[in-house]
């Protein structure tokens with residue numbers, strides 16, 4: 277019978293750790309994690325996630341590429357920074373969580389129907405068109421994302437909020453047809469394109 281000492285330990289696969297170090301913002305910090313669990317215990321939402329930050333960092337070092345990049349845990353981070361102020365090794369955990377989410381999205385591995393990812397893409401698309409967010413179009417897009425009937429039902433459920441916004445002049449129905457644009461929407465679009473170009477160049481050099 278094998279004693280525990282006789283079972284060879286599985287070697288760590290460092291390829292994925294190196295990939296994270298090169299491709300993920302803050303990735304070079306993962307190796308500094310000492311698995312103390314403070315971040316997992318401090319995260320106000322962590323117990324509802326499949327993978328806490330502590331677990332994700334351990335999985336990266338263990339080479340569990342697919343499980344990490346397909347996890348939806350990093351999309352759930354609310355950027356509260358609780359973990360960052362408590363981490364004894366000073367890891368930029370929030371940056372890492374968002375960096376992992378962005379990397380999994382770039383690779384097309386992020387869970388497609390993950391609500392935070394869905395909202396981020398809608399928000400960015402909405403903002404990039406006019407250089408400012410058209411809240412009415414963004415809200416209606418969210419209400420109707422699961423079909424017409426679901427959209428009408430959500431609208432009805434939220435009618436009191438909508439009416440309150442109308443009465444207080446915080447909602448203008450004409451924004452649906454000809455929303456405000458910022459003065460220099462083209463400038464904002466050029467700025468976003470430049471940021472993407474710099475990011476792509478940075479990744480190529482990594």
Ligand code: SF4
Nearest residue numbers: 309310312313315363
């Ligand atoms: S608190 Fe810091 S060192 Fe501790 S498990 Fe979390 S990331 Fe690692």
Ligand code: SF4
Nearest residue numbers: 319353354356357359
């Ligand atoms: S920053 Fe994100 S991972 Fe850290 S404690 Fe807050 S929600 Fe949790």
